[in-house]
Amino acid sequence: MPEGNILHRIARVHGQWLVGRSFTADSPQGRFSAGARHLSGRRLVSVDAHGKHLFHLFEGGVRLHLHLGLFGHLRHFRSRAPPPSAACRLRLASPQVTLHLAGPQACELLGPEEEAQLRSRLGQDPLRPDASPSRAFEALRRGRIPLAAALLDQERIAGVGNILRAEALFLARLPPLRPASELRLADFERLWEALRLLMEDAARDGRIVTPHAPPAPWETPGKRREDRFSVYDRAGQPCPRCATPISRVTLAGRGLFFCPGCQTPHGHTASVARRKVMEHAPKT
DNA sequence: CAAAAATGCTGAC
DNA sequence: TCAGCCTTTTTGT
Numbered sequence: 001m002p003e004g005n006i007l008h009r010i011a012r013v014h015g016q017w018l019v020g021r022s023f024t025a026d027s028p029q030g031r032f033s034a035g036a037r038h039l040s041g042r043r044l045v046s047v048d049a050h051g052k053h054l055f056h057l058f059e060g061g062v063r064l065h066l067h068l069g070l071f072g073h074l075r076h077f078r079s080r081a082p083p084p085s086a087a088c089r090l091r092l093a094s095p096q097v098t099l100h101l102a103g104p105q106a107c108e109l110l111g112p113e114e115e116a117q118l119r120s121r122l123g124q125d126p127l128r129p130d131a132s133p134s135r136a137f138e139a140l141r142r143g144r145i146p147l148a149a150a151l152l153d154q155e156r157i158a159g160v161g162n163i164l165r166a167e168a169l170f171l172a173r174l175p176p177l178r179p180a181s182e183l184r185l186a187d188f189e190r191l192w193e194a195l196r197l198l199m200e201d202a203a204r205d206g207r208i209v210t211p212h213a214p215p216a217p218w219e220t221p222g223k224r225r226e227d228r229f230s231v232y233d234r235a236g237q238p239c240p241r242c243a244t245p246i247s248r249v250t251l252a253g254r255g256l257f258f259c260p261g262c263q264t265p266h267g268h269t270a271s272v273a274r275r276k277v278m279e280h281a282p283k284t
Numbered sequence: 285c286a287a288a289a290a291t292g293c294t295g296a297c
Numbered sequence: 298t299c300a301g302c303c304t305t306t307t308t309g310t
Contacts, residue, residue, distance in 0.1 A: 002291065002292090003291050003292095006291085052291095052292075052293095067292080067293085068292085069292050069293065069302080069303080069304095070290065070291075070292045070293080070302090070303080070304090071290080071292085071302085071303050071304040071305070072292090072303085072304080073304065073305070085304090087303080087304065087305095102303090102304060102305090103302095103303050103304040103305080104303090105292065105293065105294090105302080105303085106293095152292090154292095154293090161291045161292075162290095162291055162292090163291050164291080165291095232291085252298085253298070253299075254292095
């Protein structure tokens with residue numbers, strides 16, 4: 001379910017509503033009972049997101065590491081919470097706020113050096129204020145794999161998932177299958193900026209919505225899922241920018257969506273040139 | 285009801 | 298590269 005923007009959103013919500021409170025913890029599902037006992041009664045000191053990982057620091061130096069994986073789900077309740085589902089791995093309850101965690105890939109207590117080691121393996125996170133774009137540029141260009149594959153490698157850039165990859169490459173007009181080592185600085189700068197914009201909007205609004213402009217005549221208004229994206233999960237449908245049918249290829253076992261019409265090696269300059277020609281064309 | 289799929293990651297070939 | 302993890306939602310009988 002979540003890409004990095006969702007984790008940052010959760011961290012912000014927890015920072016506002018959970019930090020400073022003490023919680024009773026338990027594990028209805030049972031697989032985190034020992035950890036929950038250790039957390040119970042402690043005050044939450046801080047919350048931090050890095051990529052798709054969440055780090056909660058409780059008083060006494062107790063560190064909780066969460067990763068939602070593909071299925072993980074967090075629910076928040078004010079005042080009265082419903083009974084937890086049988087799959088609820090961790091419940092944190094206070095008089096004002098209750099949290100239910102189900103299906104996480106990771107829910108564990110870490111020592112300080114374990115946490116540091118984990119964090120040191122994560123790449124630059126576009127949503128973190130301490131992110132270094134030049135280090136991200138370096139990391140992306142290492143090795144000889146397609147740019148689209150490098151973007152999902154959390155040790156190069158942290159927080160990008162399959163949707164953000166597709167939408168950011170589309171916004172930056174970059175061909176996803178070109179070797180990452182051939183990425184030029186100007187292309188990277190467009191890509192980084194697209195990631196930052198998409199992720200910041202999505203962290204604030206709670207969902208990824210791409211500003212695909214202009215509104216195309218073949219698009220019908222609606223709230224169905226596919227309307228939120230320009231290329232992700234839209235194989236065969238017309239590109240909102242150039243109307244070429246969107247492609248889907250399988251790369252490293254996962255679907256990659258892109259527009260073969262305008263995500264071309266020099267798609268950016270080519271389309272700018274085309275627009276200039278249009279501007280100077282005689283009016284009809 | 286059952287089945288399938290999903291924005292992720294790991295460990296074993 | 299593939300199965301497995303594990304939950305929720307959507308789709309199909």
